Amino acid sequence: MAGKIEVQSVHKPAVKRHDINKLDLAFAMDCTGSMGSYINSARENIRKIVEEIVASEKSDVRLALVNYRDHPPQDSTFVTQVHDFTGSPNTMKGWLSATSAAGGGDTPEAVADALHDVLKLSWREDATKICVCISDAPPHGLGGCGDGFPDGCPAGIDPINVVHQMAEKGITLYIAGCEPSITPYKNFFMAIAYNTGGQYVPLSRAQVLTQVIVGGAQEEMALERLMEEVNEEVNADIAAGRAIDETEMSRRVHSKMASKGIRSKQLQRNKADLVNAADVPEVSALSKLTNMADIKASFKPSTGSERLTFASRSFGGAPAPMSAPVAPMSAMMSSPEEGESYDVAEAPITIAQSHRMVKKSLARNMVNKK
Known part of the structure; x- marks a missing residue:
């Protein structure tokens, strides 16, 4: 049972109302070698995803993408690639078309850096805000063997701190966990999603990714109305x-x-x-x-x-x-x-x-x- 939270009786501004017709949907995409089928599924279905959300929720949807791999020397290509919000599914498809799965080095990846970049995107203050993180590997610093950065993100980013900032900003985190690779770290990912009011969603095949994204968005927009x-x-x-x-x-x-x-x-x-x-x-x-x-x-x-x-x-x-x-x-x-x-x-x-x-x-x- 959660402990009681002591709250001082002080004046606080009212929580800002959301515009239920606005949705900002960001993707944090692991782009290391094992993720090719999930990248392909997202690219092939991005228009369908937007059309289904718009049709069901009558919403104004914007999309963003943060690709991530790892820090050198584990990966020499990039740590993150940031594509800020766009209202164009074609633009998002173009970003995904330029995305490939390669590299990765050790087992952990730059999850902390990706979530930090997601936090810094140009979120609309009154929109429903959702980040879908598609991953099959943990962040650095979680423990276990084979971590090239056992003390955590080499950039000094603490993913737990980032997740709490996301929650305060009203960003709901969904973890699309690619199993079985992510199974040992499931409890960690479930905990950080829960801290934002989000959910961990297990995936055993890429073909269901579209269903997860559309369904998660529909549920969160429904809850936002309450x-x-x-x-x-x-x-x-x-x-x-x-x-x-x-x-x-x-x-x-x-x-x-x-x-x-x-x-x-x-x-x-x-x-x-x-x-x-x-x-x-x-x-x-x-x-x-x-x-x-x-x-x-x-x-x-x-x-x-x-x-x-x-x-x-x-x-x-x-x-x-x-x-x-x-x-x-x-x-x-x-x-x-x-x-x-x-x-x-x-x-x-x-x-x-x-x-x-x-x-x-x-x-x-x-x-x-x-």
Whole structure:
């Protein structure tokens, strides 16, 4: 259970309203040798991605791309390549057409540099902001053998600090994790996505990348429409000087929305909810740490055989328990032969979504100081 957050009763400006018709969608793309099929899938489907989001959400979409590899001497080509926002799918396709998969050196890559460059893009203040990071390798400094920069990013960028800045700026991070390569580092990536109110989405084949991007955007834009109501609950406690317990606040928000019959779009994998990060003890513990050094000291690679919980759901006026029955990891990972697929369902708001919205509200108010 998350600890209580002490909040002083001081005047704070209201969280700025989002324009639900605006979407800024940035991609952080690992461009090392193993990522060719994912780059090709993004390039071939970028127009379809935009058209489906516009058709479903009636939105004004801008796109950005940050390619990344690694620092010398691990890679001699580039660390990052930054393409700031454009409203043209053709321009984005051109950037992707000029992108190739090569090199990489050691196992870790310049994830910290890529997220830092994403943070510095020209995000519209009132837009829904989403970063989709497509990766199969960890950042430097997470521990383990074969890291050419075991002390972390050689540029001195701490990805945990960057992720917290993203959350404060209202940028929701989705990690499209290319499995099985990324499986040992899944808990780390799930934790940093969760800190922004985002999600970790497992991929076993490139063909489903489009479904993930479209579905994730649809879910986040749907949740953004509910954020004003969440902000009211959070701000009421702030104004009263009450300590905020994230778990209790999430239950309160969920109960209120469930009693009103509120529904939302939800990205699902093989017709099942994605894992609720709040229900995974290792992920919850990592999400409370504030720098990469502490993460490294606590991190243990996943073996892929752990038992994880599915996202909780409630269909009535009372909130569901935070933990649902557990299932082995193998039951949650479909092989391409089993027909892995993603789609978007419209269903009653879940406790997992409520928790993610509370995380967003607290970050945007900059009151979630541990």
